[in-house]
Amino acid sequence: MLYVELLTQGLIYGCMYAIIAVGLTLVYGLLRILHVAHAGLFTLGAYLGLIVTNATGSLLLALPVSAICVGFVGMAIYRFCYQPILHKPPYVALIASIGLFIAMEEIFRLIFGPYGLTYTNAPLQSLVNILGMSLRMVDIVIVFGSVAMLGVLSWLAQRTRLGIAWRATVDDPQMAESFGVSVQKVRYLNFFIGSALAAVAGIFVSLLSNFAEPTMGGVPSYKALAIIVLGGLGNVTGTLIASVILGVVEAFGTIYVGDYLDRDAIAFACLILVLMIKPQGLFSRK
C-alpha cells in the first residue's frame, strides 16, 4: 500500500516536471539554448493564474488567460533576448538567461512582495478516494492534464502542417526555409507553446501548495535542465520519460536515502549515473 502511494506521488511529481521540462526541451531542440528564464515564465504564469482566479473565482478562465499572456511574454523574450545572440557561443545565451531569470524573480518580489500570494479560495482541493489513497482533485488534474496536453502536442507535431513545419525546422532550418517554411514563425510558435506550458505548470504547482512566491522558479530552473539532459537534449518523449522516472526516484529516494543525500542530490546522482553509461542521455536527439 505504501509503495502504491509512493509510486502515485512519484507519478504526480513526474507529470509536473514533464509539463515544465517539455517547454524547455522544445526551446533547446530548436535553438540549442539552455533557457533558464523558462523558470521565470513558470513563476509569472503562477502569479497571473492566482491573481485571475482570486479576482474572478474561475480557474477555468485563469488557465487560458495566464497561458496566453505568458506565451506572448515568451515570444518577446525570444525576439529581444535570444534572437540577437543566436550565433554566439552557448554560454552567452545561458548567462543572459540567468541574468534575465534573476531580474524576473526580483521584479516579482518588488511587485508582489517577498511573502508570496495565496488563493482566497483554492480550487480543485476537494478530496478523492482512489485505491484507498486520499488525493486531491488537483493531483488528478495534473496527471490527466499533462497526458492530455502532451498528447495534443504530439498530435500537432505529427498530423498537422504546422507540426511538420516545426519538425522540419528543428532538423534542418535551411532546408525547411527552402521549402517555404517561415523559420521565424516556427520559432515564435515554439516559444509560445513552451512558455504557455510553463505557465500551466506554474498554476498547477501553486495549487498544490496554495502558494505562489517570487523564488518558486528556483528549483525548476535547474531541475528542468537536469531532466532534459537525462531524457536526451531535444527529445520530447525522452523528456517525458525522464520526468516520470525522476519523479518516482525522488519520491522513494527522499524516504529511504534522505538521511544521506538531499532531494536535489538524489536527482543529480541519478543523472550523473545515467550520463556515465549513456553520454547522450536516455534517448539521443530524435
Add this chain to the structure above:
Amino acid sequence: MGIYELSLATIVCINIIFALGLNLITGYCGQISLGHAAFFGTGAYVVALMAKAGLPFPVNLAGAMLVAGAIGIIVGVASLRVRHDFLAITTMGVGFLFLGIVRQQDSVLGGEMGLSGIPSMGLGKPGFLLLVLVVAALCTAFSVYIKKSWMGFAFDAVATDEDTARLLTVNVPAYKLTAFALGTAMAGLAGGLYCYFTRFIMPDDFGFITSISVLSMVAVGGIGSVPGVIIGTMLLTLLPEMSEFLSDYKLLFYGTLLFAVMRFAPDGLAGVGGSIFGKLKGKGGLA
C-alpha cells in the same frame, strides 16, 4: 585603509583567484563548468578541518589545493565522456552532489551546522590581505604564463575545435584533465583562503548560486581574458557595495547587468576594451 576597505579588498582577491581558476577551465579549454563552487567548498572544508586540527596554514592551503585538484581530475575524467551542454549540466550535478553529501555529514563536516571556531592565520587583517594579494598575483601570473606557453596553444585548440585538435595529435583528454586539475586546484586555494576570511563555513556558502556568480564574473570579464576576468570579478564583487543606494533594487540591477552585458557585449569587458583599443589604434593609423 580602514578595516572596511581591507575586508572588501580581501574578498575581491579571493574571488579573483576563484574566477581565474574557472577561467582556466572555461576560457582556456572551452568547457563550461556550472559546479565550480564544489571545489571552492572542498578547499574550504579541507582547510577548516586541518586548521582546527592545529596544522599551520601553508600546509592547510596546500592540502586544499591537492584535494580540490584531485577531485577535479575525477570530475575531469567524467567530462571526457560528455560534451558541451551535457558537460555543463554534469558539472552542475557535481555541485549539487557535493552539497548534498556535505549537508548530511553531521559527524566530521558539521552537516547543516557547518564548521566554526576556525582559528585565525595570526597575520592580522592587513597581513592577511597582503597574503591574499600575493596569491592572487601569483595566480594571475600563472594564468598569463599558461596562456602564452605551449600548453596554452593546446588549450586553445581544444577550446576552438576539439575534433580537429585531436586530428593534429593533440592529446585532448590529457589537456582537458590538466585544465580541470589546475582550475579546480585554484578554486580549492580560494576556498581555503575564504575559510580563513569568514572563520565559519556552512554548506549554503557553496551552492549553485555561488557557481553561477563566479561564472558570471568570468563571462562579464570576458572568457579567456585574464585582465578581463580580474576586472569583471572586481566589478561584480563590489557591486552590492557600490549599488547600496539602489537598496531594494540591487539584485534586480545585478540580474539586468548580467543580461545586458551578455546581450550587448557578449565578449565581456575584454571585448569592449579590445574594441576601444582597436578604435584608438585605427584613429592613429591610416584614418
Add this chain to the structure above:
Amino acid sequence: MIKRITLFSLAICMILNFGGTIQAADTIKIGFNAPLTGFAAADGKSSSEGAKLAVKQINAAGGVLGKQLELIIYDDQAKPANSIPIANKLIGKDKVALGISGSYSGPTRSAAGVFQEAGIPYISAYAIHPDITKAGNMVYRTGLLGTVQGKAGAKLVGEMMGKKKVVIITLQNDFGKSLAAGFKEIASKYGIEVIAEYQYSMKDRQFGSIIAKVKADKPDAIYASGYYFNCGPLVNQLRAAGVDTPVIGQEGYDGQKFIEIAGTAAEGVLITTTLDRDSKEKETVDFIKAFEEQAGYPADMVAASAHTAVKVAAAAMQKAGSTDPEKIRQAIAQTSLKASTGLIKFNKLGEVMKPVQVQIVKAGRWHHYAVIDDSELLVPPEE
C-alpha cells in the same frame, strides 16, 4: 547617446556612493544587517521593520542619553561574504555603538567574529546557531536557542499533550536540525518514542512521499520544523491526505502567512515561540498593535525579536550612561528588560533565559495555549 549618459552618471553615482554615508548630526548609531534581497528577503523585511519600529518608539520617547538613535541598515543577502564587509563598514566607517543582526545564522556568526575582534557589542535577534554566542563576550542573543526550543517541544508533546509515538519531520538546515536535536535529546524523559524522522530541504513545497510514509507510520503526533513556506504547504497537504494527527511546530511557523497558506488545515496546530498574541503584557500588546500599523501586516516572531534586540540595546546604553563599548557590554550582561518577547535576561554565555510561549491556531489566528517556564529544562548552555 542617452544610454551612454545614463550609464556614465550611474557609474559616477556608484563611485561616489563608495565614499560612505552622510553623517547625521550627533546621533547614536546602531548597525543592523539583514537579508533585504535574495531568498531570505521575507525575514529581512520583517526584522528590519521590527527594528525600525523600536527606533521610532525610542526616539519619540526622547532617545537614548539625550540623543536620537539612528539605525543603519545594510543588506547582506544572507551571505557571510557580504556580512563581513558590512560589519567592518559599520564599525570602521559608520562608527556604530553596537550592532544587531536581523539575519540568518551564517552571516551572523561571521559578522559576530568581526564585532568581537573589534570589541563592539553585537546582538543576534533571531539566528539560532549555538556558535554565534561562542564568538565571545561581546555577542548576545535575544532569540531562543534551537536546542532549547526543541526541548520545550518535547515537554509539550510528551508531558503536556501526553502523546508518546512521534514522527519528526526535519528541515535540513541549522534551524531544523538543532530543533530536532533538542527534541530527541530529552524525548525519553517524557516517555516519547520517536518512531521515524524524515528530512526535507528548504526549497521543498510538495511533501507527497513523506506524507504517504507518515500515514503508514500512524504516529500520535508530528513534530515538524520549517518556515511558513514549508510547513504551510506541509500541513495543508497532510490534512488533505487524511492525516488528522496533531502537528506541533516552532517559531518558523510564527506569522499570519502560515495560516493563510494552510487555510483550514492550520486549525489546532501548536507552536513553541516567543510572541504571545493574547498576552496581556503592555509591551507585547503595544508592539503588536504598533507593528501592524507601521508595516501593514500582522507581527511575526522575527519582527518581535528584532524589536526586542533594539530595546535591549537602547536600555543598556541608557543604563551604561555612555557609548563606551565595554560599559555597554556590561550593561547588556545585566539586562532585565520586559520586551514584546518576554523578560530578557542573559546568562554568562550571552544566551537568553526566558519562558517559551505555546501558541495555537484558533479561528484563523494565533492564540495563547500555554507557557513553558521550566527553568531547569530551558536553561541554555553556559559555554
